[in-house]
Amino acid sequence: MTFNSIQYFVLLGVVVALYWQLRHRAQNTLLLLASYVFYGAWDWRFLSLIWASTLLDHTIGRRLEVTDGERARKALLWVSVTVNLSLLGVFKYFGFFSDGLESLLNGLGVGWAAPTVDIVLPVGISFYTFQTISYTFDVYRRAIPATRNLADFALYVAFFPQLVAGPIERAAHFLPQITAARPRPTREQLHSALGLLALGLFKKVVVADTLAITVDQAFGNPAGQSSLNLLFGVYAFAFQIYADFSAYSDLARGSARLLGFDLLENFRQPYLSPNIQVFWRTWHISLSNWLRDYLYVPLGGNRAGAVRTSVNLALVMVLGGLWHGASWNFVIWGAIHGALLMAHRAFGGRAATPTEVPALRDLPRVVLTFHAVCFAWIFFRADTFGGAVDYLQGLATGGLGQVNLVEHLWLGVAMIAIDVLQRRRREVFFLDWAPHWRGVAFGAAAVGVLVFSGAPAVEFVYFQF
Amino acid sequence: MVAHAQRILTVTHDEPDDEAAARPRRPRLRFGLALVGTVVAAELLARVLGPFLPPPNAGLPAELDRQLERIEARREPIDTFIVGASELAVGVDPAALADGSDAVGAAHTVWLAGIGADTIGALARDVVLEREEPARLIVGLTSREANGADLFRAGRDGALLGSPAYRAMSGELGALDRLERAASQVSALVRDRDRLRRPLEIARHVVRNGTAEVPMLEIDEYGMHTDRLDIDRYAESPAHLEQERQAMAGYRLDVDALAELEVVLAAAQADGVEVVLVQLPVYERHYLALQPGLTERDAAFVTATEQLAERAGIRYLDARGELDWDDPTLWADVNHLNGNGTARLTDWLVDRLDAA
Numbered sequence: 001m002t003f004n005s006i007q008y009f010v011l012l013g014v015v016v017a018l019y020w021q022l023r024h025r026a027q028n029t030l031l032l033l034a035s036y037v038f039y040g041a042w043d044w045r046f047l048s049l050i051w052a053s054t055l056l057d058h059t060i061g062r063r064l065e066v067t068d069g070e071r072a073r074k075a076l077l078w079v080s081v082t083v084n085l086s087l088l089g090v091f092k093y094f095g096f097f098s099d100g101l102e103s104l105l106n107g108l109g110v111g112w113a114a115p116t117v118d119i120v121l122p123v124g125i126s127f128y129t130f131q132t133i134s135y136t137f138d139v140y141r142r143a144i145p146a147t148r149n150l151a152d153f154a155l156y157v158a159f160f161p162q163l164v165a166g167p168i169e170r171a172a173h174f175l176p177q178i179t180a181a182r183p184r185p186t187r188e189q190l191h192s193a194l195g196l197l198a199l200g201l202f203k204k205v206v207v208a209d210t211l212a213i214t215v216d217q218a219f220g221n222p223a224g225q226s227s228l229n230l231l232f233g234v235y236a237f238a239f240q241i242y243a244d245f246s247a248y249s250d251l252a253r254g255s256a257r258l259l260g261f262d263l264l265e266n267f268r269q270p271y272l273s274p275n276i277q278v279f280w281r282t283w284h285i286s287l288s289n290w291l292r293d294y295l296y297v298p299l300g301g302n303r304a305g306a307v308r309t310s311v312n313l314a315l316v317m318v319l320g321g322l323w324h325g326a327s328w329n330f331v332i333w334g335a336i337h338g339a340l341l342m343a344h345r346a347f348g349g350r351a352a353t354p355t356e357v358p359a360l361r362d363l364p365r366v367v368l369t370f371h372a373v374c375f376a377w378i379f380f381r382a383d384t385f386g387g388a389v390d391y392l393q394g395l396a397t398g399g400l401g402q403v404n405l406v407e408h409l410w411l412g413v414a415m416i417a418i419d420v421l422q423r424r425r426r427e428v429f430f431l432d433w434a435p436h437w438r439g440v441a442f443g444a445a446a447v448g449v450l451v452f453s454g455a456p457a458v459e460f461v462y463f464q465f
Numbered sequence: 466m467v468a469h470a471q472r473i474l475t476v477t478h479d480e481p482d483d484e485a486a487a488r489p490r491r492p493r494l495r496f497g498l499a500l501v502g503t504v505v506a507a508e509l510l511a512r513v514l515g516p517f518l519p520p521p522n523a524g525l526p527a528e529l530d531r532q533l534e535r536i537e538a539r540r541e542p543i544d545t546f547i548v549g550a551s552e553l554a555v556g557v558d559p560a561a562l563a564d565g566s567d568a569v570g571a572a573h574t575v576w577l578a579g580i581g582a583d584t585i586g587a588l589a590r591d592v593v594l595e596r597e598e599p600a601r602l603i604v605g606l607t608s609r610e611a612n613g614a615d616l617f618r619a620g621r622d623g624a625l626l627g628s629p630a631y632r633a634m635s636g637e638l639g640a641l642d643r644l645e646r647a648a649s650q651v652s653a654l655v656r657d658r659d660r661l662r663r664p665l666e667i668a669r670h671v672v673r674n675g676t677a678e679v680p681m682l683e684i685d686e687y688g689m690h691t692d693r694l695d696i697d698r699y700a701e702s703p704a705h706l707e708q709e710r711q712a713m714a715g716y717r718l719d720v721d722a723l724a725e726l727e728v729v730l731a732a733a734q735a736d737g738v739e740v741v742l743v744q745l746p747v748y749e750r751h752y753l754a755l756q757p758g759l760t761e762r763d764a765a766f767v768t769a770t771e772q773l774a775e776r777a778g779i780r781y782l783d784a785r786g787e788l789d790w791d792d793p794t795l796w797a798d799v800n801h802l803n804g805n806g807t808a809r810l811t812d813w814l815v816d817r818l819d820a821a
Contacts, residue, residue, distance in 0.1 A: 006641060210662065213620065216616045216620065217616055217617060217620075220614060220615075220616030220619075220715075221614050221615070221616060221711075221714050221715045222715070223714050223715045224710075224711050224714030224715060406665075407663060407665050407666065410664065410665070434495075435492035435493070435495040435496040435499070436495045436496065436498070436499040437499070438496055438499070439495065439496040439497065439498065439499025439500035439501075439502070439503065440499050440500070440502075440503045442496075442500050442503075443499065443500040443501070443502070443503025443504050443507075444503055444507075446500070446503075446504060447503065447504055447507040447654065450654055450655065450658070451654055451658040451661050451662060452658070452662055
């Protein structure tokens with residue numbers, strides 16, 4: 001059940017209609033049931049993984065709160081981290097590491113064949129695993145109290161609008177919203193929720209799924225394309241993945257807002273960034289912040305000298321890449337971003353908080369940053385390392401030749417226009433407009449979704465992570 | 466007293482505070498009218514643009530409809546169905562096959578241009594085996610139908626198999642499909658949305674004063690593809706050669722597509738249908754030169770199809786290996802036979818079927 005399906009909107013409509021008839025505790029029970037139905041629609045078997053993770057971290061959280069000895073507390077933390085990462089390791093990385101071990105041993109002359117195990121990747125496991133780990137960490141650090149109510153914690157782990165592709169919530173931000181009674185949304189909140197849903201559907205159905213056609217053509221057969229076609233193919237992917245993932249976040253946040261919840265912001269117009277550091281402050285913010293707080297800072301962050309800071313940056317970005325998938329391509333993607341961040345620091349770059357549309361004088365830096373990000377996207381999108389190399393080779397040597405992958409690129413321009421409007425005003429920018437212009441915006445989104453939704457449905461890119 | 470009250474009321478109405486003045490009147494009504502107006506305007510625009518829209522992207526569903534009409538129009542019972550892509554449809558003459566062969570009573574070709582092996586399997590299952598009662602099923606392949614790197618082909622095939630028309634034909638039409646069909650009767654936005662999705666192409670068609678006519682391939686009453694029987698038409702066309710070259714670029718044997726075809730053929734054979742898999746000829750000296758390294762990959766395809774037939778327990782006929790096809794007078798282009806070539810392949814197939 002994806003967010004761009006009729007089934008999801010039926011589920012959401014039924015849940016919202018029932019939800020506001022109920023008292024607080026019953027609301028939470030309804031949401032928990034709906035979340036398990038939502039997740040079970042993919043595969044009921046994997047609910048057991050969510051339940052295992054929920055029970056483990058709830059129990060460890062309670063124990064951490066009543067345990068004083070530092071060694072015992074650390075041991076509890078490590079149990080949580082080890083079990084959660086083991087689940088992730090088995091379901092997501094088993095093949096990757098066993099193949100790597102096989103290559104290594106064979107290279108050393110030790111004949112060993114990796115066992116062939118066909119493991120299905122449970123949807124959203126990377127997201128909810130990180131969310132439960134962050135809870136245990138925060139309880140360990142006594143940043144938050146452990147939650148006593150198992151049902152509340154279960155909802156924190158499984159809340160359906162953000163279960164399968166984030167934003168990765170923090171207990172300090174989200175648990176209080178679960179435990180306290182939620183006021184009915186104001187008219188302004190309701191409008192912004194509907195606006196986010198409209199914006200998300202537009203980005204997914206009109207922009208991302210249409211650009212996917214161009215991307216598949218370019219990356220599916222780079223040998224048969226001209227350099228210009230391959231360049232347009234990378235641009236198309238840059239906007240496809242941005243539209244796709246930010247659409248998911250918009251739909252998640254819009255759905256949650258209808259239920260009185262506020263989810264973390266995940267994107268803040270990343271392609272308007274004048275440098276790579278700002279890009280990472282505005283792209284997949286909930287993951288960037290997670291990696292910063294639970295990996296980069298514990299490793300020493302930037303407090304232990306320039307060399308150690310660079311090592312920390314590289315390590316965090318490589319692991320961030322690996323989080324996306326069990327493939328060397330994601331590792332390389334992370335390493336490229338790590339290298340870009342190190343270079344940015346080495347040249348004394350600073351990251352200002354992005355609040356305004358870049359001025360004309362910043363445009364060259366914005367364009368340069370965008371192209372650096374696009375270069376890394378080639379490794380992210382290509383199926384194999386060889387595929388990425390073929391793509392780069394084609395870019396360099398394919399000649400100007402035939403140009404037929406330009407047709408959908410106007411959608412990238414549309415995404416930039418949306419970003420500029422959001423940066424100038426606010427996230428759901430059209431809510432500031434006069435009622436009739438707001439009506440035109442909603443009408444245009446409806447027409448766009450109607451016209452573009454006839455093509456075969458495409459899953460959200462980030463579901464695979 | 467009354468006069469005083471009236472004066473207060475009048476003043477209140479005539480001199481509203483600044484905030485109230487700034488607030489638009491009847492915002493919900495204005496919002497609703499604008500929303501509905503935008504949708505209606507888009508619908509009208511779609512109707513006005515109708516004659517200028519480019520041909521439908523999803524041409525295969527329309528082509529399939531025509532194939533089904535041809536089968537419906539045949540009054541006699543058809544015992545032999547020939548299923549494949551254009552190479553088979555132009556390569557075997559079903560009327561000549563029926564006339565020449567003692568084993569074949571009436572033959573008919575079911576095909577779609579440029580489809581892959583998995584879609585050929587789907588057509589064999591959904592158009593022939595599920596709807597008809599054939600005694601024999603002849604499927605023909607070249608390596609072009611099993612290029613896993615040809616995403617253009619995969620996209621077209623996916624659009625066909627996922628289309629409401631296909632689901633209606635295979636009896637899988639859902640409630641949403643029915644709703645969409647009903648909506649397409651009244652709304653141009655729904656009906657023409659495949660074509661409305663391409664604004665740049667629409668602009669090009671408007672500028673060139675294009676029409677919405679859909680070019681259809683020529684098919685005779687037996688379903689045979691007939692418009693490539695003229696050798697001069699494609700042989701000297703650089704655009705056509707480029708199209709064939711693109712289709713073979715980055716060749717990767719699509720083992721999944723072949724596996725899907727194998728499942729269908731094995732099931733048909735188990736159900737008592739005589740299944741024949743034909744390795745179709747290609748004009749090797751030009752075909753294998755379409756892309757570097759194609760010779761080895763094409764050989765791997767031939768081996769894979771032989772193994773497929775063996776595993777599925779079906780009859781395998783190697784038209785490509787048994788006869789010499791290195792003769793320009795047999796070919797319309799690098800992989801489609803012309804009239805001479807079609808007669809040669811059909812005669813050979815008659816001999817093989819009757820010899821069984």
